[in-house]
Amino acid sequence: MLGILTGIIILLASGFLALLIRGRRLWASYVGAGGVVAAAVLGVVSSARILSSGGVESLRLAWALPLGELHVSVDALSAVFLLAVFGMSGLSAVYGIEYLAPYGGRKPLGVSWFFFNLLAASMVMVLVARDAVLFLIAWETMSLASFFLVAFENERAEVREAAWTYLVATHLGTAFLLVMFALLGRAAGCFDFDRFGELKLLSGNMGSVLFILALVGFGTKAGFMPVHVWLPEAHPAAPSHVSALMSGVMIKTGIYGLVRVLTWAERPVWWWGYLMVAIGLTSGVFGVLFALAQHDLKRLLAYHSVENIGIIGTGIGVGLIGMSFDLPALVVLGFSGAFLHVINHAIFKGLLFLAAGAVLHETGTRNIERLGGLIKSMPWTGLAFFVGAAAICGLPPLNGFVSELLIYLGAFNGAKSMAALVAAPMLAVVVGLALIGGLAAACFAKAFGIVFQGEPRSEQAAHAHECVGLMRVPMLFLAIGCALIGLFGPWVVSVLAPAVECVSGLPLSSVAGQLATSMRPLTLVAGCGVVLIMLGAGFALVRWRLLRHRSVSTAVTWDCGYVRPTARMQYTASSFAQPLTALFSPVLRTARKAVAIDDVFPGHSELETHTPDVAGEFLFRPIFSGVGALFSRLLWLQQGRLQVYILYVAIALVTLLVWKTR
Amino acid sequence: MNTTISMQSLINFFLAVVFAPLLIGLINRTKAWFAGRRGQPLFQLYYDLAKLARKGAVYSRTTGWLFRAGPAVGLAAAIVAAALVPFGGAPGLIRFDGDLVLFAYCFGLMRFLTVLGALDTGSSFEGMGASREVTFSALAEPAMFLALAALVRRTESLSLSGIYAGIDVEVWRTSPALLLLVIGTLVVVLLAENSRIPVDDPNTHLELTMIHEVMVLDHGGPDFGFILYGGAVKLWAMSALISGLIVPGHFGPWCGTLSGVLCMFVLAMVVGIIESVMARLRLLRVPQLLVGGAALSAVALMITLS
Known part of the structure; x- marks a missing residue:
C-alpha cells in the first residue's frame, strides 16, 4: 500500500516538476518520464507482492470535504489492474521521451508530461479508491488528463474534433456513474465501497437498474459497442505513447469499475450474463469488422481495442452466467480468462501502438496504403509488430492464446451443460470467438503484410529508418512479455486466483480447486508451445543444412514475366480486405466514390472508400x-x-x- | 491409460506423419481414374518431396526472414496438430481439455504464416490469393467450432480424444442425424481448408484463379517441400476427425488403427470423386457454401438442445 501511495506522490511531484521546466532541451521529458519509471518500478513490485500474498491492505484518513472520506485499499482485483497500469505507464513513458523529441522546439513538453503523469496517477487512484466521492474525483481527473493528452497537437482541426468527441463521450458516461453512485449512496447512507459490498446493494430490481447504469457508464470508458464511438477518434489523434497507455490500460479502468460494481451483487440475475455476452460478442465481431475496413493504422488498432474489450466482456459474461446458474467452472474460467486478457491486451495492444507510433514517427504517415516494406528498414519495429499481431490473433504459443483458451474452456464447459438456458449463450460464445479469431487474423495479416512487407508504396516509406534505442527497448520488453505469458501461462493464471475469488464470491479453496483442473490444459498448451518452437527450429536447421552447400540466389518476385513491375502494382490493404468488407457490407456501409472508366482507352480514374462508424x-x-x-x-x-x-x-x-x- | 494404448497412439502418430502424402496421391489417382487417364504414381508426392529436398533455392529480392521461417514453423504447427488427433479408437498422443482449440489454432498459425509469406513477396497475385484464403478461413473456422461443439455436447467431453472415445455404435444408433450433420460440416471444412474443389482447384494453371497455390508461387526447394508436406499432414489430421466419426473404433487396438487407415484412404477417394464430379464454385458462392456447412452443425446443435 505504502509503495503504491508513494508511487502516486512520485508521479504527481515529477509531473509538477516537469511543468516548471521550460526551454528547448528535453529536460522536461527526462524528469517526467523518470518519475513515471521510478513510480512504475515501485508500483509493480508492491502490487505483485499484494497479489501473491492474496491479502488486502487499506488506509483511511479524514478529509475536509463534506462528503465521503479518504479510503484507499488494494485487494487482488485492484492489484491485477495496478500491475498493468504501472507496467504500461513506465514503458510508454520511456518510449515517449524520444517520440516527443521532434516536438521539443515547438511545444511545451512539460505540459504534456504533466498530464501524462497526472493520467497515470489518477488511474492508480481510480483502482485503489474505496469511496465513491474519491473514486469520482479520480475518475474525472483521469478523463480530463487524457483529454488534454489527446489534444496535444491541437493546431490540427481533426485532433480538436477527436478530443472534443472524447470529452463529450466520457462525460456522458460519467453522468451515468454519478446517478449510480448517488443511488448507492442513498441506499447505504454513506459512500464507502466496503459498505456497498456488505449490504450487497446490487440485488432485486434496484440491482438491475444499478447494473445497467454501471454497464453504460463504465462501458463508455471501456469501449463496448455501441458507446465505443470515441475510441476510433481519440486513439489516432493522441501521440502514440499516449494511445498505448489509453488503449492498453486506461480503457481497462472501465472493466475494473464494472467488475468492482459486480462484487456488490448478491447473485447476478440471469439476464445480466446474457446481456454481457451479447454486448461482448457484438463488440468483438463489429470491432474487428470495422478494423478490417480502415486505412489508418492507428484507427485500425483502436477498433481492435473494441474487439478485445468485447472478448474481455464475453469472459465476464461467461462468469456471470456461471454465477447465476451455480456453475463454478464457468465462473472461474470466465473471470480468469477475462482478467488474463486484460493483462494480455495491455501488453500486445501497447506493443502494437508503440510499433505503429514508430512507423508514424519515421514515415510521417498512418495511411496503410502508403506504407510497405518497412521490415527491411525497421527490422526491430517489424519484429515487435509481428509478435504483437500474432499474439492479438490468439495464435499459439503466445499470450493471447492462453486467455482465449480459458474463455473457450469456460464456454465449452457451459455448452455441454444439459440446461439449454446455459448452453445456448455458451454456444454463441464459442462460435463468436471463432469468428472473431478468423477475422482478427485476416485484419492483422493485412496490417502487418501491407505495412511491413512487400515493397515501399511511397517515398516516405522508402526512406524510413529504424527508430532509436529508447523507443525500441519498451517494444522489446512487451514482445518478450507476450512470449513469456504464452509459455508460463499456468503460473500466471494461478496468480490470478485471489482476484477471481474477489469477484466470484466463491471461497478461495474452491477457486483454486477449479483452477487446478485447468492447470493440466494450460501446462500442456505451454508444453505444446515449446514443442512447436523446437520443431520449428529443428526444421529451420534441416533447411539450413540442406541449403548450405547449394546455390541460393535471389531474383524478382514472379510476375508472369512482366518487364517493368512497380511497387504500385502490389495488392493494397483495401483490396486485401475487399472480399470480407463486401461480404459484410450491410453492416459496414462503406461509402465509395469512384470515377467510372467509360472510355475505350482508360485515362485518369480514382477510387475512394471511407467507412464511417455505424x-x-x-x-x-x-x-x-x-x-x-x-x-x-x-x-x-x-x-x-x-x-x-x-x-x-x-x-x-x-x-x-x-x-x-x- | 495403459501402455498398449499409448503405444497405439504413438504408432498412429507415425502413420499420420508417414502416410499423409499418400492421401494426396490417392486423391490424384482417383481423379485420373475418373478422367480415364493413368495418372501420376501413387507415391508422386514422396518423389516430389525427395526432389525438392535435393534442390537449391531462389528467393525473391523483396522477401525477408519471415518468408524463410514461415514454411518450417508452419510444418511444425501441422505436426503438433496431428499429435492431438485421436485415431482408430486410440486417443491422440497429447490430450487435454480444450485441445480442440489448440488443434484449430495450430492451423490458424500455419495459415497466418503462409499468408504473410505471400504478402512478403509484394506480388499482386499472391496478395489476391492471401486475401481469399483469409476470407474463406474466417468463415470455415466458426463452422468447424460449431461441429466440434455439437460433438462436445453429445459426448460431454472437452478434449478431442475424449469426444472420439465417446462416439460408438450406440451414438450412431441413437442420434444418427447429429453425426451425419456434423460429418457434413466437417467435409465442407475439410475441402475448404485443404484447398480442394469446390473451393479451390489445386490443378488450376492461371494465377488469378488460384487461392492456395498462388500464395506459395515464390517458394522453392526445401521450403516448398515443407509446405507440401505440411499441407498433406493437415489433410490427414482433418480427415482423421471425419474418419473417427465414421469408424468409431472399439475393435481393439490393431483392428482400430487398420480400419482407421482404410477409412482415411476411402475418404481420400471420396474427395477425389467430389473433385471429379463437380466444378469449383464461383468465388462469390464459396461463402454461401461455408455458411451452409456451418448451418448443418447449427441444426445438429439444435437437436442436442431440444
Whole structure:
C-alpha cells in the first residue's frame, strides 16, 4: 500500500516538476518520464507482492470535504489492474521521451508530461479508491488528463474534433456513474465501497437498474459497442505513447469499475450474463469488422481495442452466467480468462501502438496504403509488430492464446451443460470467438503484410529508418512479455486466483480447486508451445543444412514475366480486405466514390472508400443533431444584451426566494 | 491409460506423419481414374518431396526472414496438430481439455504464416490469393467450432480424444442425424481448408484463379517441400476427425488403427470423386457454401438442445 501511495506522490511531484521546466532541451521529458519509471518500478513490485500474498491492505484518513472520506485499499482485483497500469505507464513513458523529441522546439513538453503523469496517477487512484466521492474525483481527473493528452497537437482541426468527441463521450458516461453512485449512496447512507459490498446493494430490481447504469457508464470508458464511438477518434489523434497507455490500460479502468460494481451483487440475475455476452460478442465481431475496413493504422488498432474489450466482456459474461446458474467452472474460467486478457491486451495492444507510433514517427504517415516494406528498414519495429499481431490473433504459443483458451474452456464447459438456458449463450460464445479469431487474423495479416512487407508504396516509406534505442527497448520488453505469458501461462493464471475469488464470491479453496483442473490444459498448451518452437527450429536447421552447400540466389518476385513491375502494382490493404468488407457490407456501409472508366482507352480514374462508424453515424449523430435542434429553439433566450441577462438573474433569484419561503 | 494404448497412439502418430502424402496421391489417382487417364504414381508426392529436398533455392529480392521461417514453423504447427488427433479408437498422443482449440489454432498459425509469406513477396497475385484464403478461413473456422461443439455436447467431453472415445455404435444408433450433420460440416471444412474443389482447384494453371497455390508461387526447394508436406499432414489430421466419426473404433487396438487407415484412404477417394464430379464454385458462392456447412452443425446443435 505504502509503495503504491508513494508511487502516486512520485508521479504527481515529477509531473509538477516537469511543468516548471521550460526551454528547448528535453529536460522536461527526462524528469517526467523518470518519475513515471521510478513510480512504475515501485508500483509493480508492491502490487505483485499484494497479489501473491492474496491479502488486502487499506488506509483511511479524514478529509475536509463534506462528503465521503479518504479510503484507499488494494485487494487482488485492484492489484491485477495496478500491475498493468504501472507496467504500461513506465514503458510508454520511456518510449515517449524520444517520440516527443521532434516536438521539443515547438511545444511545451512539460505540459504534456504533466498530464501524462497526472493520467497515470489518477488511474492508480481510480483502482485503489474505496469511496465513491474519491473514486469520482479520480475518475474525472483521469478523463480530463487524457483529454488534454489527446489534444496535444491541437493546431490540427481533426485532433480538436477527436478530443472534443472524447470529452463529450466520457462525460456522458460519467453522468451515468454519478446517478449510480448517488443511488448507492442513498441506499447505504454513506459512500464507502466496503459498505456497498456488505449490504450487497446490487440485488432485486434496484440491482438491475444499478447494473445497467454501471454497464453504460463504465462501458463508455471501456469501449463496448455501441458507446465505443470515441475510441476510433481519440486513439489516432493522441501521440502514440499516449494511445498505448489509453488503449492498453486506461480503457481497462472501465472493466475494473464494472467488475468492482459486480462484487456488490448478491447473485447476478440471469439476464445480466446474457446481456454481457451479447454486448461482448457484438463488440468483438463489429470491432474487428470495422478494423478490417480502415486505412489508418492507428484507427485500425483502436477498433481492435473494441474487439478485445468485447472478448474481455464475453469472459465476464461467461462468469456471470456461471454465477447465476451455480456453475463454478464457468465462473472461474470466465473471470480468469477475462482478467488474463486484460493483462494480455495491455501488453500486445501497447506493443502494437508503440510499433505503429514508430512507423508514424519515421514515415510521417498512418495511411496503410502508403506504407510497405518497412521490415527491411525497421527490422526491430517489424519484429515487435509481428509478435504483437500474432499474439492479438490468439495464435499459439503466445499470450493471447492462453486467455482465449480459458474463455473457450469456460464456454465449452457451459455448452455441454444439459440446461439449454446455459448452453445456448455458451454456444454463441464459442462460435463468436471463432469468428472473431478468423477475422482478427485476416485484419492483422493485412496490417502487418501491407505495412511491413512487400515493397515501399511511397517515398516516405522508402526512406524510413529504424527508430532509436529508447523507443525500441519498451517494444522489446512487451514482445518478450507476450512470449513469456504464452509459455508460463499456468503460473500466471494461478496468480490470478485471489482476484477471481474477489469477484466470484466463491471461497478461495474452491477457486483454486477449479483452477487446478485447468492447470493440466494450460501446462500442456505451454508444453505444446515449446514443442512447436523446437520443431520449428529443428526444421529451420534441416533447411539450413540442406541449403548450405547449394546455390541460393535471389531474383524478382514472379510476375508472369512482366518487364517493368512497380511497387504500385502490389495488392493494397483495401483490396486485401475487399472480399470480407463486401461480404459484410450491410453492416459496414462503406461509402465509395469512384470515377467510372467509360472510355475505350482508360485515362485518369480514382477510387475512394471511407467507412464511417455505424454507431456514430446512425445512432449518435441523429440523437445529437436532434438535441441540437431542440436547444436551438431556446436561442431567443440568448439576446446578447447585458440588461436581459441581469433580468434573468433577478427572475431566477426571485423564483428561488418564493420557492424557499413557500 | 495403459501402455498398449499409448503405444497405439504413438504408432498412429507415425502413420499420420508417414502416410499423409499418400492421401494426396490417392486423391490424384482417383481423379485420373475418373478422367480415364493413368495418372501420376501413387507415391508422386514422396518423389516430389525427395526432389525438392535435393534442390537449391531462389528467393525473391523483396522477401525477408519471415518468408524463410514461415514454411518450417508452419510444418511444425501441422505436426503438433496431428499429435492431438485421436485415431482408430486410440486417443491422440497429447490430450487435454480444450485441445480442440489448440488443434484449430495450430492451423490458424500455419495459415497466418503462409499468408504473410505471400504478402512478403509484394506480388499482386499472391496478395489476391492471401486475401481469399483469409476470407474463406474466417468463415470455415466458426463452422468447424460449431461441429466440434455439437460433438462436445453429445459426448460431454472437452478434449478431442475424449469426444472420439465417446462416439460408438450406440451414438450412431441413437442420434444418427447429429453425426451425419456434423460429418457434413466437417467435409465442407475439410475441402475448404485443404484447398480442394469446390473451393479451390489445386490443378488450376492461371494465377488469378488460384487461392492456395498462388500464395506459395515464390517458394522453392526445401521450403516448398515443407509446405507440401505440411499441407498433406493437415489433410490427414482433418480427415482423421471425419474418419473417427465414421469408424468409431472399439475393435481393439490393431483392428482400430487398420480400419482407421482404410477409412482415411476411402475418404481420400471420396474427395477425389467430389473433385471429379463437380466444378469449383464461383468465388462469390464459396461463402454461401461455408455458411451452409456451418448451418448443418447449427441444426445438429439444435437437436442436442431440444
